[in-house]
Amino acid sequence: MATVTHAVEDYLKVIWKLSHRGRKGDRVPVGDIAVHLRVSAPSVTGMVQKLQTMGLVHYARYDGVRLSAKGRKIALEIVRHHRLWELYLHTRLGVPLDRVDVEAERLEHVLSDDMEELLARALGDPTHDPHGDPIPTKAGAMGMVRGEPLPALALATPAVVTHVSDRQAEKLHYLVTLGLVPGARVVLLQRAPFGGPLTVRIGRKRCAIDPDLAGLVRVSADSPAKPRPNRRRGL
């Protein structure tokens, strides 16, 4: 079996991510992979063919890519690494929420099994990363993203942020400056008509926010049962 290089890991992770957007089954278009990896389409075709000979993906010309069981296992390992590092960087080193992704991107490829175990233990075998995304277990099982989209929250109901999407870096950065991070207490005060802005109380500040942007945030009505760890201030 050929070696699983960093590049291979990157491809598998991206394929895994994209296959969860449920467009055409779980078949991922080659072009999408190219965009997300910032690589040319021919490069992707080439690598995907290689991944197939390695038994990591299923692939037919002009018909998208699908992870094999073996490929998915590796992808989940990488995701686990990534999210463990994110949590670690955020809670232990104080790396700001909107920067952990970039750092973890490089660290994820560099984590031995021993270290993974120590890292997970030091963090108390966590189930979610600092964005609220679930961390796959070593066996490959994975929880759900918790909560409902902030725009769907009932008015005047105290809630806690459970998840902030990290898909778009700049938007995430803005949400962080608003204080809209996992663990924050929020109340939806008002919904302007015609898809207008939401008025939200975040902590003790109040602000208006576009519903599309707010859609990147998930909240859970205030059951203070699960106070997730989210110590330390940002940089």
Next chain:
Amino acid sequence: MATVTHAVEDYLKVIWKLSHRGRKGDRVPVGDIAVHLRVSAPSVTGMVQKLQTMGLVHYARYDGVRLSAKGRKIALEIVRHHRLWELYLHTRLGVPLDRVDVEAERLEHVLSDDMEELLARALGDPTHDPHGDPIPTKAGAMGMVRGEPLPALALATPAVVTHVSDRQAEKLHYLVTLGLVPGARVVLLQRAPFGGPLTVRIGRKRCAIDPDLAGLVRVSADSPAKPRPNRRRGL
């Protein structure tokens, strides 16, 4: 200027290390580099030529390699990364002393300036790594290895281990099992004649140890001024 790849960093680090053994000035033989990087000699020649065109080393055929100022700066950065990670892994994650090197070997290449700063701060801007090796400052200044070789210690004088060489992995492992790690309290009880074994009290255990092996350990007569952090047990 060409990119500083991981491989380039590895070469510079090894050249830096080897140039400190003071054999022929600071000119490092190509062959030694090959041995230490577990790479063929021709590969080294090729890379060294490339490093020269990058202005990172001085090099003349058949006459060894010397770091340029630019090369040394990069090498010291990598050493700083390496030793910061070692200290972090050991004190914060409980990675055993005889394994931190391997892990840090990969992590050293993956540390942004921001992260380096956070890491150093989280550790209290330390001056020495868990083996007792000095950590270069960001500016490139570096302290000394402290203490004297254990075999040179005066008899019956309480002392503290300040440094354990990590050059030979198996020997280090053995020293760790003896408890001969930085911070440990030792007393040299007896020196057998004709280069025979030393009898040493380590903590409250007593053991006999070959003087060559003991030479890998440095100690400082017991001034309890600097109790270096060395928390957590091993794996």
Next chain:
DNA sequence: AGTTTCCTTTAGGGTAGCCTAAATGTCAAG
């Protein structure tokens, strides 16, 4: 069906870093 448009793939190249085999330089001992 014909044609346009938008993927996607093939063809052909490039760089980085490693290798082995063969040639060449250095140095010391006869």
Next chain:
DNA sequence: CTTGACATTTAGGCTACCCTAAAGGAAACT
């Protein structure tokens, strides 16, 4: 000063990953 032992370099090749330009398929509109 020659020769043998050993270190080093040159020559030629391989793999991994990326690229651009051009060819090929699929799907949608006329």
